[in-house]
Amino acid sequence: MPRVLSEADVADFRERLCDAAERLFVERGPDAVTMRQLAAELGVSPMTPYRYFKDKDDILAAIRTNGFDRFAEALERARERATGARAKGAAVGQAYVDFAFEHPHTYKLMFDLNQPIEGDYPELVRAARRARETMTAWVEDQKAEGVMQGDPEQIGLMFWSSVHGLVVLEMAGKLPPGTAQRMHHTIAQTLGKGLRAQS
Structure with missing residues (x-):
């Protein structure tokens, strides 16, 4: 038995x-x-x-769901621990790069793979949405303190796209090791200057 x-x-x-x-x-x-x-x-x-x-798609969805949740937790934790809007933004950027290079397999499956039937997995949709929201929350902090102006979703998307591009290029060997670590600070500073609230 x-x-x-x-x-x-x-x-x-x-x-x-x-x-x-x-x-x-x-x-x-x-x-x-x-x-x-x-x-x-x-x-x-x-x-x-x-x-x-049920099948391989079910396994892939479970892996990606877990990955998005762990990613979001890392960024949320970094934001919560920092004090002040600028520090929160820097902490989120650092947590992003750290997660990507500490969990490269997970990161690749999360972001570099299209799963056409994603909508069939509500938990995956929820986890992916949670991860996207981490890219907006730190911008809301900047706006609330009068540091930055503009649409938080659009600003978050600019930051996310830029850092993701650096991470993927470095993972592919197209950029020297450590480039994403150094450049994400420059990206954040440049975005901050360009979107600074006018007094």
């Missing part, structure tokens, strides 16, 4: 499966990875992963 799995058993296997899938998805691309290969990575029968996830 099969052993009855506890919630902890289920959570542990799901986490191990997602860890293996994340690595293989980045190395080979999701299309080149099979459920059978994932089962082999964990030393279980080919049908075992189906007890925990």
Whole structure:
């Protein structure tokens, strides 16, 4: 008779499966990875992963959801710990770059991969929205203190696009190591000067 799995058993296997899938998805691309290969990575029968996830898209959505939530938590925590609008903006930028280079596989799957059926996963949609909101919150701080003016969503998008571009270029070996770390400060300062509230 099969052993009855506890919630902890289920959570542990799901986490191990997602860890293996994340690595293989980045190395080979999701299309080149099979459920059978994932089962082999964990030393279980080919049908075992189906007890925990419907299919590969389900696994990918779980990985990306977890990634967006962890990313948002890191940026939210950095913002909460800093004092003053400028310090909050700098802390968010630093947390962004730190997360990207500490979790490069997760970062790539979060942002560099299109999942056409994303809308089928409400938790993924929620987590992605939460991550986007971290790009607006620090700008709201700047506006509230009279440091910056303009549309927070547009300003946040400019910052996000710029830093993401630096991160991806450095990850691809197109920029020297440490460039994103140095340049995100310059981007923030330049944005701040160009969007400074007029007295």
